[in-house]
Structures are given as structure tokens and as C-alpha cells.
Amino acid sequence: MADSGEGDAVGGTVIVADDNEKVTDLYAGYLDPQYEVRRAYGGEETLERADGSVDVVLLDRRMPDLSGDDVLDELREREYSLQVVMVTALEPTMDIVDMPFDDYVVKPATEEELHEVVERxxxxxxxxxxxxxxxxxxxxxxxxxxxxxxxxxxxxxxxxxxxxxxxxxxxxxxxxxxxxxxxxxxxxxxxxxx
The missing domain is CATH 1.10.287 (Helix Hairpins)
Known part of the structure; x- marks a missing residue:
């Protein structure tokens, strides 16, 4: 099940979205307690967790229920003022030119990489x-x-x-x-x- 991170978050609110629960939990663990972390184990759950208080979404592109690309489009349609970082095993291709994300990280992502991209x-x-x-x-x-x-x-x-x-x-x-x-x-x- 998804989890809203508890603790002494000071840096903002981050959604970690990946259909692989181990990856979601690992990345969430990297960022907690510096940030309030909301875990989402799929595209639909990501959209449920997103609201105007979220600062950054770390989003996998390949999720079976709703792809990261579709989640990205829906987040932009909702006009939240949040930053979206694609965190994916897919090597970037020219199709990313038209995608409205803010940054792109190729998996596996290190703790340092995630902290740097979220802070940035x-x-x-x-x-x-x-x-x-x-x-x-x-x-x-x-x-x-x-x-x-x-x-x-x-x-x-x-x-x-x-x-x-x-x-x-x-x-x-x-x-x-x-x-x-x-x-x-x-x-x-x-x-x-x-």
C-alpha cells in the first residue's frame, strides 16, 4: 500500500512513483526524512497522491496500469505547480523532446543523484x-x-x-x-x- 512519509521533513513534498515496490521503497528511503515522501506503486496511485502541495514527482515511465508518460500528461493538464522528473530504465530517445517533464534520470539512480535532482x-x-x-x-x-x-x-x-x-x-x-x-x-x- 502507498504511504505518506512521516517524520521531520524540511525540504518539500516528493512523490516517488514506480510499479516496482522495492524500487519505490528504496528511493523513498533515500529521501526520507529530508522530504515528506509519498509512495505510489503505479500510475493511477500517483494521480491520487498528487495535489497542489507536491513539489516534485519522481516518475517511472513504464508502469502497467497507466504509463508514466500518461501520468505526466495528466499532471500537466491539472496545472499543478510541481516539477516532474522521469526516473526510468528507458534510455532517452528523441520522443522526449515533446514531453513536458523537468528532468530525466536513468536507472539505477543513486541516493546522491536523487537528492541532487530533487534539490535542483x-x-x-x-x-x-x-x-x-x-x-x-x-x-x-x-x-x-x-x-x-x-x-x-x-x-x-x-x-x-x-x-x-x-x-x-x-x-x-x-x-x-x-x-x-x-x-x-x-x-x-x-x-x-x-
């Missing part, structure tokens, strides 16, 4: 959220700068607050990029100081 996906999700908020704020700043006079902007506490918030998010994003060596993923000129 949680960081990326946090980065995406902050980056989107930053882009929303800078869009507002740009419009106000175009439409309002310098004098109006200087007199506006709300504009100043928006500028401070955007700058704080910018600094957070830069710090996160530096801390996790993700700057290679940043498109040239995507973010600039507000």
Missing part, C-alpha cells in the same frame, strides 16, 4: 516563482516610468515601495543563481536591475 527542481521552482513575480513588478515599473512624470514618480510612496520590492527580488534571484550555479541557465539579459 525545488530550487528551480522557487526561482521560477520569484522570477515571474520580478518580471510582473518590473513590467509595472516600466509602464509607470513611461506614463508618469519624474516628479510624480518621486512623490509616490507606492512607486518607491514597488521599486524597493523589485530590487529585493532581483537581489534574491541573483543570490540564488550564485548559490546554486544556475547562472548558465539564465538567458542573456533576461533580468536587469529595476
Amino acid at each position: 527542481q525545488i530550487v528551480r521552482a522557487t526561482y521560477d516563482t520569484r522570477l515571474n513575480e520580478y518580471l510582473r513588478l518590473t513590467s509595472k515599473l516600466d509602464v509607470l516610468r513611461e506614463e508618469k512624470s519624474e516628479e510624480e514618480l518621486e512623490e509616490s510612496d507606492r512607486f518607491e515601495m514597488l521599486t524597493v520590492l523589485a530590487r529585493s527580488l532581483y537581489d534574491d534571484i541573483q543570490e540564488m543563481l550564485d548559490e546554486h550555479d544556475l547562472d548558465a541557465d539564465e538567458p542573456e539579459g533576461l533580468i536587469e536591475p529595476p
Whole structure:
């Protein structure tokens, strides 16, 4: 039967989904207690365990009741803001180009590999959220700068607050990029100081 991991999880919620119970339990054991781990022993059970509180799904591609590819499609249709990592014995082929997963690990996966991929996906999700908020704020700043006079902007506490918030998010994003060596993923000129 499936299990919601107990313990002192601190890093987020992860679903480990594989029809091979030994593999599911092994991978779940690697990640618990750092993460809240939910075990799923098939595709249907994965969909039952998934909800808006899940951060990462480690998903096998070959499951008899519902394939990992189908589970992936259904998770994306539900529009959960979770990261999906395919963890499978299938060597990647060109068909993965059109698949909406976030990372791919070929089995057998080590404890270190699983911890690295889960951490990377949680960081990326946090980065995406902050980056989107930053882009929303800078869009507002740009419009106000175009439409309002310098004098109006200087007199506006709300504009100043928006500028401070955007700058704080910018600094957070830069710090996160530096801390996790993700700057290679940043498109040239995507973010600039507000």
C-alpha cells in the first residue's frame, strides 16, 4: 500500500512513483526524512497522491496500469505547480523532446543523484516563482516610468515601495543563481536591475 512519509521533513513534498515496490521503497528511503515522501506503486496511485502541495514527482515511465508518460500528461493538464522528473530504465530517445517533464534520470539512480535532482527542481521552482513575480513588478515599473512624470514618480510612496520590492527580488534571484550555479541557465539579459 502507498504511504505518506512521516517524520521531520524540511525540504518539500516528493512523490516517488514506480510499479516496482522495492524500487519505490528504496528511493523513498533515500529521501526520507529530508522530504515528506509519498509512495505510489503505479500510475493511477500517483494521480491520487498528487495535489497542489507536491513539489516534485519522481516518475517511472513504464508502469502497467497507466504509463508514466500518461501520468505526466495528466499532471500537466491539472496545472499543478510541481516539477516532474522521469526516473526510468528507458534510455532517452528523441520522443522526449515533446514531453513536458523537468528532468530525466536513468536507472539505477543513486541516493546522491536523487537528492541532487530533487534539490535542483525545488530550487528551480522557487526561482521560477520569484522570477515571474520580478518580471510582473518590473513590467509595472516600466509602464509607470513611461506614463508618469519624474516628479510624480518621486512623490509616490507606492512607486518607491514597488521599486524597493523589485530590487529585493532581483537581489534574491541573483543570490540564488550564485548559490546554486544556475547562472548558465539564465538567458542573456533576461533580468536587469529595476
